[in-house]
Amino acid sequence: MLLPLHGLGGADDLPIPASYAIAGGTAALSISFAILLLAWRTPRFGDPNFGHPAPAALAKLVDSPGLTILLRAVGLVAFGYVAVVAIIGPDLVINPVFGIVYVWLWVGIVPASLLFGSFYKAINPMRTVHALVARLSRSDREHGLFTYPARLGYWPAALGLFAFVWLELVHPESTYLDPVRLWFGLYLAIMFIGSAAFGSTWFARADPFEVFSTLVGHLSLWGRRHDGTLVTRNPLANLAQLQGRPGLAAVVAVLLGSTAYDSFRGANFWLKLTQDTTLNVTLLSTFALFGAILVVGATFAASTMATGVDRATATRRSLPGAFAHSIVPIIVGYVVAHYLTYFVEQGQQTLIQMSDPLANGSNILGTANWSINYWLSTHPTFLASTKVLAIVTGHIFGVIAAHDQALRVLPRKHQVTGQLPLLFAMVLYTFSGLYLLFGIS
Secondary structure, eight states: OOOSSSOOOOGGGSSSOHHHHHHHHHHHHHHHHHHHHHHOOSOOSOOTTOSEEOOHHHHHHHTOHHHHHHHHHHHHHHHHHHHHHHHHSOSSTTSHHHHIIIIIITTTHHHHHHHHSSHHHHHOHHHHHHHHHHHHHTOOSSOOSSOOOGGGTTHHHHHHHHHHHHHHHTOTTTTSHHHHHHHHHHHHHHHHHHHHHHTTHHHHHHOHHHHHHHHHHTTSSEEEOTTOOEEEOOHHHHHTTOOOOTTHHHHHHHHHHHHHHHHHTTSHHHHHHHHHOSSOHHHHHHHHHHHHHHHHHHHHHHHHHSSOOOTTTOOGGGHHHHHGGGGHHHHHHHHHHHHHHIIIIIHHHHHHHHTSTTSSSOOTTSOTTOOOOOTTTTOHHHHHHHHHHHHHHHHHHHHHHHHHHHHHHSOGGGTTGGGHHHHHHHHHHHHHHHIIIIIOO
C-alpha cells in the first residue's frame, strides 16, 4: 500500500542536533544574502540569448518530427494503460494507478523536468489528442475559438493544482478508484473544452501538470533563445526567463504550501486532533491545507510588495509575479526533502505492480518478481542530511534568483532594502521547512 508518510529519517538521525541544523540552515541563508550584496552588484541572468548552442546533432534530434511523434506516442500509450487499469483494474491499493498518479506523475515530474526541461509538455496526451482533432477538423491547433485572456494567466493551473493536492492529501478516499476516476474525468473534460476554446495556449496556462513541469524545467540546463536555438546554460539563467504572468505567484504558493501541509499533517498533535475532534475531519483538513497555501501566498506577496518601485519598469502589484520564479528552487528543495524516500521506494513498488495490473498473477513487464531496494531507509543519517542539504540549497538558489531579479526591476535606491522583506520570508520558509521535517512532534 502507499506509505502514510512520504519520507523517513527524522531528527534523531541527523549527525547534529535538529536545533543546530535549523539554526545553521537559516544562518546560511542570511550569510549568502550578505555575500551577494557585496559581490553581485549587476544583473547576470536577464539576457534571453545567453547560453551555449547545443551540439548540432543533438539539436537536430531534439527538434526532429520523429522524436516528437515518439514522445507523443509514449504519452498516449501511458495514458491508455492508466485508463484501462483505472476502469477495469481492482479497486485495491495494489492497483498501479495510485503509484503512477501520486508517485510517478506528481513527484516524478520534478526529476524528469530537471533533467529534460518541460518534460510533461512533450508527452502530454491531451496535447496529442488536441493536435489530432485539429488535424482531422482542419483547424488551427495553436488558436481556438477565442483569444486566451491575458488577465487569467496561470490562475486556472493554480486551481487545478489545488484540486489535485486536495485529492491526494485531504480526500478520505484518495486511494479508492472512484475519486481518482472522477478527478481525471473532469480534468480531461476541462482540458478538451479549454483547448477547443483557446487552442494549445490553454495547456500552457491551465494544465496543472504541464505548468508544474514547465516551472521546474526552467531549472534544467536546457533552454531556448528567442530564435528557438537549443542552448545549455546556467539553470538560474534559465529560471530568469520565466515570465511573471498573473497567477504565477498563486501556483508557487499552492506547490510550496501543499508540501508544507503534507509535513504538518504527520505531526502527532495534528493526528491526535483529527482523531479526537467532533468536527468534520475532511473540512478541517481542507481549511488547514488552504491555510498553509494562504500563509505562503500572503507572506510572499507582502514581502515582495514592501518596497519602492519605478513605475516606468514595474508596478507594486506586478512584483509577486516578477519574483515568483525565485520560489521554484525552494519548491524543488522541499520536494526532494519530503518525497525522496517515497519516490524511490514506492516508485519501485509501482513498477512491480504494473506487471500485474489486474491482480491475476500476470507478469506482462517482467517486473512482478522484483524486490524493492530499501537502501535509503536503511541509511537514515544520509537521508536526514540530504533533506537538510536539499532545503538549504533550494533556499540559497532562491535568494540568488531573487537578488538578481531585484537588480533588474527595483530602482537603485531600493535594491538592498527592497530585498530584506523577501529575505525574511525565505528565512521563515527555511526555518519552517526544517522544523516541520525534524522538530515538530
